[in-house]
Amino acid sequence: MKTIGILAHVDAGKTTLSEQILYRAGVRRTLGRVDEGTALLDADEIERRRGITVFLGLAPFTLDGQEFTLLDTPGHADFSAETERAIAAMDAAVVVVSAVEGVQAQTEALWELLREKGVPTLFFINKTDREGADAARVTGALQTELRAPACLYEESERAAEFLAGLDDALLEAYLEQGGFAVRPAAARLFREARYCPVLCGAALRGEGVDELLAALSYLVERRPAHTRTITPFRIRHEAGFGARLTFVRVTGGPLRAKEVWNGEKISELRVYTGEKFVTVPEVEDGAVCAATGLTLPLPTAGAVQPVLTAQVETTADRDEVRRALDTLTDEDPLLAANWRADTGRFEVQAMGEIQLEVLGEVLRTRFGIEAAFSEGRPLYRETILNTVTGYGHYEPLRHYAEVHLRLVPGERGGGVTFDSACPTDVLPAQFQHAVRTHLFEKPLRGVLTGAPLTDVHITLLTGRAHEKHTEGGDFREATRRAVRQGLMQAESRLLEPYYAFTVRCGADSAGRVLAALQRMGCDFTPMDAGAGRFGASGRGPAAPLAGYARELAADTGGTGRLRLAFDGYEPVREQDQAVAAVGYDPARDTENPAHSVFCKKGAGYPVPWDEVPLMIHCK
Numbered sequence: 001m002k003t004i005g006i007l008a009h010v011d012a013g014k015t016t017l018s019e020q021i022l023y024r025a026g027v028r029r030t031l032g033r034v035d036e037g038t039a040l041l042d043a044d045e046i047e048r049r050r051g052i053t054v055f056l057g058l059a060p061f062t063l064d065g066q067e068f069t070l071l072d073t074p075g076h077a078d079f080s081a082e083t084e085r086a087i088a089a090m091d092a093a094v095v096v097v098s099a100v101e102g103v104q105a106q107t108e109a110l111w112e113l114l115r116e117k118g119v120p121t122l123f124f125i126n127k128t129d130r131e132g133a134d135a136a137r138v139t140g141a142l143q144t145e146l147r148a149p150a151c152l153y154e155e156s157e158r159a160a161e162f163l164a165g166l167d168d169a170l171l172e173a174y175l176e177q178g179g180f181a182v183r184p185a186a187a188r189l190f191r192e193a194r195y196c197p198v199l200c201g202a203a204l205r206g207e208g209v210d211e212l213l214a215a216l217s218y219l220v221e222r223r224p225a226h227t228r229t230i231t232p233f234r235i236r237h238e239a240g241f242g243a244r245l246t247f248v249r250v251t252g253g254p255l256r257a258k259e260v261w262n263g264e265k266i267s268e269l270r271v272y273t274g275e276k277f278v279t280v281p282e283v284e285d286g287a288v289c290a291a292t293g294l295t296l297p298l299p300t301a302g303a304v305q306p307v308l309t310a311q312v313e314t315t316a317d318r319d320e321v322r323r324a325l326d327t328l329t330d331e332d333p334l335l336a337a338n339w340r341a342d343t344g345r346f347e348v349q350a351m352g353e354i355q356l357e358v359l360g361e362v363l364r365t366r367f368g369i370e371a372a373f374s375e376g377r378p379l380y381r382e383t384i385l386n387t388v389t390g391y392g393h394y395e396p397l398r399h400y401a402e403v404h405l406r407l408v409p410g411e412r413g414g415g416v417t418f419d420s421a422c423p424t425d426v427l428p429a430q431f432q433h434a435v436r437t438h439l440f441e442k443p444l445r446g447v448l449t450g451a452p453l454t455d456v457h458i459t460l461l462t463g464r465a466h467e468k469h470t471e472g473g474d475f476r477e478a479t480r481r482a483v484r485q486g487l488m489q490a491e492s493r494l495l496e497p498y499y500a501f502t503v504r505c506g507a508d509s510a511g512r513v514l515a516a517l518q519r520m521g522c523d524f525t526p527m528d529a530g531a532g533r534f535g536a537s538g539r540g541p542a543a544p545l546a547g548y549a550r551e552l553a554a555d556t557g558g559t560g561r562l563r564l565a566f567d568g569y570e571p572v573r574e575q576d577q578a579v580a581a582v583g584y585d586p587a588r589d590t591e592n593p594a595h596s597v598f599c600k601k602g603a604g605y606p607v608p609w610d611e612v613p614l615m616i617h618c619k
Contacts, residue, residue, distance in 0.1 A: 001060075001286035002222050003089055003249065005071040007114075008096035009106035013126040015039050015053055017096055017203040017212075018072040024209060025061035027273065040274040041072040046361050054358055056082050056234055058247075058288060059273040064217040069288040077106055077564075078355035081304045081334050084113055085233045088299075089249035089288060092120040092190075092220045094212070099125045099133035099200070103141040105549070105563040111146050112565070113303060120190050122197045122219070123150055124212055129202040139198050149189075153197035153215055155182050166194055183218070190219050222286045225251035230261060232296040235331045239366070241323060244330070245270070245290040255289070256282045267293035300333045305566040306349040307497040307542035308376035310356055312337075313345070316369045321346060324367040328359070335359075342450055342589040349379055352546050377582070378496040378543040381569050382446025383455040384409055385493055390486020391612045393596035394477035396604030400466035401474035402617055403435055403482045406459040407490065413568050416444060416453060420460040427463040434475040435460050439483070441476075445592045447487045448494050449582040454569070455495075458483070462618045477597075484594040485609045488586070494575045497542040500567035502527070503535065503552065505560035510534035512555045520544040521573060539567055 006021075008014035019032045019039055032039040037048040041057025057072040071090065073083040087093070093114050097107055114121050123142055125135045142150040151162040160182050164174035166189055173180040189195035197215060201208015234247035248255075255261075257269045257280070270277040270290040283289045314321060325337035325346055336349045350356050356373045363369040384407060392403045410417060418439055420432050443452035463478070501522070505513050517524055517536065522545070524538025545564055552560040572578045586594065594609035607615055 001067045001069060001284055001288070002091045002220050003069045003071060003286070003288055004216060004220060005073055005086060005090040005093045005119075006096065007073050007083060007093055007110045008075050009098075009101075009104035009110075010052060010075045012075065012096045012098045012101075012104075013203045014075055014096045015042055015057075015072055017094075017124065017126065017209070018057070018070060020203050020206055020209045021070060021213065022059055022061055024206075024213060025063055027059055027061050041070075045365060046358060050358075052076055054079055056086050056247075057274060060271060060288075063213055066217060068216075068220075071288075075106065076354060077109065078350070078352040078358075080106075080109065080351070081302070081332060082234070083110070084302050084304045085298060087113055087117050087119060088231055089233045090119050091223050091286075092122065092216070094122050094124050094216075096124050096126050096203075097138055097142070098130075099128045099135050099138055100130050102134075102138045103145050105561050108146060108563050109565070111148060115193075116303065118193050120193045120220070121148075122153075122190070122199065122212075122215065123148070124203075124208070125198060125200040126203050128200050129205060129207065135200045142196070142198065148196050149194060150196040150198050153186065153199055159186070163189060163195060187219050191221055223251075225285075228252035230255065230294075230296070232294075232298055235298055236290075237327050237331065241327060243292050244295070245292060246294045246296050247272075247288065247290045248294075248296070250283055250287050250289065251285060254282050254284050255287070255291075261294065262296075264294050266291050298331075298333055303566065304334070304351070305497070306334050306336075306351050307379050307499070307546055307566070308350045308352065308356075309347055309379045310350060310373040310376045311340075311343065311345045311347055312371050312373060314363075314369060314371035316371065320367070321369060321371070324363060324369055327367075328362065340450065340589075341591045342584060342586075348373070350376060352376075376543070376546075378541065378572075378578075380449050380451035380572070380578070380582075381454040381495040381497075382448050382451045383453065383493050383495060384487065384490040386491050388486045388490045389461065390482040390484070390489070391596070391616050392478040392480070392482030392485060393598060393607075393612065393616060394474050394481065395599040396597055397599065397602060398469050399471060399474045399604075400464075400469045401431075401478035402464045403475065403478040404461040404463060404616070404618060405479070405482045405486060406461055407483070407486045408457045408459070410455040410457045412455055414455050414457075416440070416455075417457045418459070419457075422460045422462050427460075427465065431463060431465050431470075431475055432460060434472070435463065435479045438476040438479040444480070444483050445589065446492055446494075447484070447584075447586040447594075448492050448575075448579050449584045450586070450589060450592070451494070453483075453487070464618050481593060481596055484586075484592055485596070485612055488594045488609050494572045494578055495569040496572045496578075498539050498567045498570050499542045499545045499564040500537075500539050501545060501565075502537045502563045503560065504529045505534055505552070505556045507532050507534050509556040509560060513552065513560065516548065516551060516555070520548065539570075541570075542566070 023031045053074045142148045164171040229251045231249040236245045329335045329337045363371045387408045390405045394401050522540030524536045527535040529535030595606045596612045597604045
């Protein structure tokens with residue numbers, strides 16, 4: 001079983017091509033169309049109403065006696081996290097590019113993801129029947145703008161010469177023997193992700209689809225696995241709060257229902273075609289399926305990072321909203337929905353405004369919850385600029401723990417790190433381990449806006465437990481209060497996400513683009529964009545850049561192109577204004593208290609954070 005992903009920028013014809021493949025492979029009796037809402041893999045009501053792919057679609061098919069699974073991925077940048085996770089399950093990818101619009105910003109982003117993962121990639125230049133189509137121009141752009149080793153997939157002297165330039169052995173054969181067998185050479189280099197075949201056609205008319213299928217049949221091989229592995233790439237829950245479905249790629253051997261995997265029993269295996277499925281007792285090596293009974297989480301680290309946060313505005317029952325958001329966060333960990341005690345609202349993270357709009361529709365259609373979202377603001381982080389010592393004491397009746405922590409500014413992008421300078425004869429190892437665990441069990445919150453803390457090194461200096469009264473949760477309370485007490489003393493700095501960007505447009509639009517970049521606070525330098533074109537590259541705050549694509553399209557008549565890539569965090573330039581706009585009061589954040597609890601006459605009582613150093617027990 002081999003898995004092929006179909007990827008593209010919006011409106012390149014990706015889902016139309018997927019429908020043609022499934023129709024010609026006999027999966028569909030009639031050809032589905034996106035514009036008529038009959039596409040098999042855009043089955044969700046939201047997708048049909050918007051006319052774009054929002055959720056990953058998959059379907060198995062057979063080609064020349066070989067079994068494949070097709071993955072139709074979202075094309076909009078706001079849903080690129082779903083695409084990035086799906087790439088881990090692919091043996092090969094087909095990137096669809098419009099012969100009219102050519103290489104777009106999302107094409108560049110997809111190519112970077114595929115190149116990073118080493119996935120063999122084929123380009124299909126679509127819509128060659130449209131006015132203004134120019135496949136040769138687009139092929140040239142793949143080579144120059146993406147720097148992709150892309151060339152037409154054909155038996156020709158031109159193709160042989162191109163392949164020879166990619167491989168020393170082929171170059172030697174070309175120079176000394178006058179040539180070589182092009183197809184086997186192309187297949188080898190493709191499987192090594194060193195050559196990207198280019199095919200052309202018009203998917204809506206079915207032109208070039210048979211040639212594409214023949215190329216896939218010949219070129220694609222299953223990527224080898226030395227050990228049996230289950231790779232989760234998608235989580236979905238059946239209607240409402242139904243069964244949890246973990247979509248996985250199985251490599252290195254078959255997988256059976258009722259089998260125990262990492263201590264969990266697989267209840268059921270399903271093979272999906274669009275929204276429909278069949279239950280099977282076993283899937284073979286290389287198969288894609290959905291399993292129930294597994295609680296495997298999705299990977300969270302990756303190139304795609306959210307840059308906005310927004311509050312959920314709803315009158316629905318709080319517990320029902322929490323259940324729904326917890327379910328959706330299980331399906332997309334980057335959503336990171338959480339309750340903010342200081343505002344009395346839920347908060348979510350997002351890639352952009354379109355994702356927030358879709359999230360509102362999902363809450364309504366799947367869970368019956370009417371909700372809106374506040375305007376997205378930057379997904380801030382907080383750090384400190386000086387070294388402080390924080391004290392946390394927790395001693396209500398029959399409980400006891402005290403922790404002293406040193407907080408030091410860390411390297412930019414280093415996150416929160418920890419070590420201990422406390423001897424185990426002062427605080428036993430199991431309690432030191434508890435301190436470490438509680439520091440990382442959930443994000444530590446800053447005191448400027450309540451944003452997650454980052455770029456801080458924390459050292460355990462000393463601590464104390466009670467022989468009889470210390471319980472497991474006591475060090476959680478003391479540890480997190482110590483961090484908070486330290487932050488209340490520190491000089492804090494607010495950070496915001498940044499994008500690295502490239503922008504290209506016609507020379508006549510350069511003035512408007514330059515003005516917009518300056519207005520958004522971007523740093524940039526001009527770049528060579530070709531005759532009659534203007535280009536610039538640089539860095540800037542992610543929040544305004546995330547919504548700039550629409551403005552760019554309006555300012556350039558749709559010819560401008562913006563490429564964005566997450567590029568870390570930088571200090572907010574107008575910190576006082578940003579902090580005031582959020583309106584966070586650390587004293588109201590009851591989930592992250594800075595005060596400590598001491599005991600007097602058999603009862604616990606709170607001590608304000610600034611008085612704690614006078615009361616601590618460890619010296």
